[in-house]
Amino acid sequence: MAKPERSDGTVGKALEILDAVASKGRPVRFSELLAESPLPKATLYRLLQTLTNQGLLAYDAELHTYTLGLRLVRLAHQxxxxxxxxxxxxxxxxxxxxxxxxxxxxxxxxxxxxxxxxxxxxxxxxxxxxxxxxxxxxxxxxxxxxxxxxxxxxxxxxxxxxxxxxxxxxxxxxxxxxxxxxxxxxxxxxxxxxxxxxxxxxxxxxxxxxxxxxxxxxxxxxxxxxxxxxxxxxxxxxxxxxxxxxxxxxxxxxxxxxxxxx
Amino acid sequence: MAKPERSDGTVGKALEILDAVASKGRPVRFSELLAESPLPKATLYRLLQTLTNQGLLAYDAELHTYTLGLRLVRLAHQxxxxxxxxxxxxxxxxxxxxxxxxxxxxxxxxxxxxxxxxxxxxxxxxxxxxxxxxxxxxxxxxxxxxxxxxxxxxxxxxxxxxxxxxxxxxxxxxxxxxxxxxxxxxxxxxxxxxxxxxxxxxxxxxxxxxxxxxxxxxxxxxxxxxxxxxxxxxxxxxxxxxxxxxxxxxxxxxxxxxxxxx
DNA sequence: CGGTGAGTTCCATATAATGAAACTCGTTTT
DNA sequence: AAAACGAGTTTCATTATATGGAACTCACCG
Incomplete structure (x- = not known):
């Protein structure tokens, strides 16, 4: 196959999502991410949940938005x-x-x-x-x-x-x-x-x-x-x-x- | 089942590895990680590869050690x-x-x-x-x-x-x-x-x-x-x-x- | 020269991710 | 007020992916 295969499985997809959120530089709605992502709704949704409960993303329940989580700051310090x-x-x-x-x-x-x-x-x-x-x-x-x-x-x-x-x-x-x-x-x-x-x-x-x-x-x-x-x-x-x-x-x-x- | 189920699939495991590397605070060898991880050799190995080529870890080919990657610093800035x-x-x-x-x-x-x-x-x-x-x-x-x-x-x-x-x-x-x-x-x-x-x-x-x-x-x-x-x-x-x-x-x-x- | 251990690869299997579709709920339209 | 809509969430059979035991490589050691 002529595919470059850059995906790296699930972890790669998760990282792409983090990058997508990072690149916005502001709170992002689920639908915005969905629009730009090749992933189907359900997949994106569950991946976001995983990232959120790992602290890599933070979710604002009132505004329905995601931002990068503070756990990243901790890791980056190291x-x-x-x-x-x-x-x-x-x-x-x-x-x-x-x-x-x-x-x-x-x-x-x-x-x-x-x-x-x-x-x-x-x-x-x-x-x-x-x-x-x-x-x-x-x-x-x-x-x-x-x-x-x-x-x-x-x-x-x-x-x-x-x-x-x-x-x-x-x-x-x-x-x-x-x-x-x-x-x-x-x-x-x-x-x-x-x-x-x-x-x-x-x-x-x-x-x-x-x-x-x-x-x-x-x-x-x-x-x-x-x-x-x-x-x-x-x-x-x-x-x-x-x-x-x-x-x-x-x-x-x-x-x-x-x-x-x- | 009485299992707490904190794992979050593959992404969760990948994060645990990052934490393990972070907690050492110095370059870590594969075998050190293996000793402390419940994951089998092959699994840990491939996960490390994934993380490395995503830039979350950096691998020193001469010393055979892993450290946290600079991509984290970028994400953390955001x-x-x-x-x-x-x-x-x-x-x-x-x-x-x-x-x-x-x-x-x-x-x-x-x-x-x-x-x-x-x-x-x-x-x-x-x-x-x-x-x-x-x-x-x-x-x-x-x-x-x-x-x-x-x-x-x-x-x-x-x-x-x-x-x-x-x-x-x-x-x-x-x-x-x-x-x-x-x-x-x-x-x-x-x-x-x-x-x-x-x-x-x-x-x-x-x-x-x-x-x-x-x-x-x-x-x-x-x-x-x-x-x-x-x-x-x-x-x-x-x-x-x-x-x-x-x-x-x-x-x-x-x-x-x-x-x-x- | 055979042994040992770290690191890497293989491959059948089990597990986790997938995604179409259905559902919920709040908001807008008629 | 009812119906239509759209965002977000859940379900479940299917499929793709991760898994891990075992075999392999290679460098170093005795």
Missing amino acids: AWKQSSLAPIARPHIDRLAARTGETIHLAQMDQGQVLYVDKRNAAQPIEMFAQAGKVGPGYCTGIGKAIMAFLEPAAREAAIARQAFLRHTPNTITDPQTLAAELERIRAEGVAFDREEHEPGIICIASPILSGGAPGGRVIGGVSITTSTARRSLEELAALRPDLEETARAIGADAAHWQFPA | AWKQSSLAPIARPHIDRLAARTGETIHLAQMDQGQVLYVDKRNAAQPIEMFAQAGKVGPGYCTGIGKAIMAFLEPAAREAAIARQAFLRHTPNTITDPQTLAAELERIRAEGVAFDREEHEPGIICIASPILSGGAPGGRVIGGVSITTSTARRSLEELAALRPDLEETARAIGADAAHWQFPA
Whole structure:
């Protein structure tokens, strides 16, 4: 059969439902989910019941709506502690934030997207989960490009293929070929820049984090320094390169014996 | 049959595995999981494969270990935004933190435990997920007692029954009867105190958050002000009660049309 | 060189998921 | 007020899926 078979049985279906609820970003009614789901009414219904009584979804009996459940928050806390670079990288990015006075992002790749796992915000107060767990596009962020550039060729191709290539600004890369060429340049150069490709006025310099902190190591994430054109020029940002690279190297070295997330 | 039947089919089993991995807090080998699981080898194996290729677990091919996957972090970000009180409560707890200069916790009840969904730390820098997603015992924290005190009688009994009653300090409540009496007092009084019941030297005052911000509303969470005996006495802490209650009331009012997590 | 144990695959069987259809209940239409 | 409707829920025979005992592979150990 020519079927890709991506379903993974019941668990896969349950996850699709969670994603569907997550993607709405607001309480969802049964009928909305039904309309978008290939599953028949009864099946969807029972799956929702299961998810609800497992605490992965929460059901509001008055409004007849589902939202993601708090049990996910608990699990994620553990996941973040044990599978993300954040705990290891914390002292390093704290130092970088203090030294540069700019916003620092720490991210890993998850399913073709950039998943931010930690952040230091120069001035502003904290924002907790509002920051970690956020995802961004890989093709138009510095950190996304930095990570993709250092993936194995096969994985890189796969990642490129998953990008949406939506134009966000005049500088956004909107096709696979241009992106591939840009990644080539980044791999040669060692760092990636976001030249207002995602948001006008926002620029960044990003470095991949290589396992072991040495060239040749597997890429396990990325760090970036973000600023606005109002605060610094691209050249001034480029001047922070040594600090950024030293931070990335140090994180990579500390994480040498880390496992890689798919 | 006298069977409680808590399993929920395949999805339930998959969740149990996730919990098992989570509870270890470190990379786990297949055989460790097998030893603790009632599932036969083959079943556990295939379930792990499913979870891994769904991104809920990450597998390290070199070390043959599993850890929680980053996909959970993504989902949790959404869950936190749409199902927790945190986004709604943020301005209120920011204000309370600024006014009191003490550490503020915002929590909700999840399966008998206190789940912290946000935190403001007086002095120290941020710690992101390291804070939100954390769980604590319900029977020996101010916020846990405050929430439990205002649950419906049936839910309160159920919550009491789920407590571990481990002695953490000389002041810890270690039996259901004492806890029930304490909750009675808290319900009459309106606020709960943690008198070094969980950690020596740490005290707190906590208020339930009632839906609508008015007495009679369903309890949807709690806020607390925590300090150490070195900084303030219980009496001084009690003096912050008006600020605390006003904050809880305001959050409850803003959340009036919120759904309740099971 | 044979043994041991972790991890993986096989396959007949049992179990759990499925989905068409019927039902309930609250709301809208006539 | 009755009828029609639509969202949500339940039923049950059927089917697809998960199951788990056992056999296999492979690396390491004695």
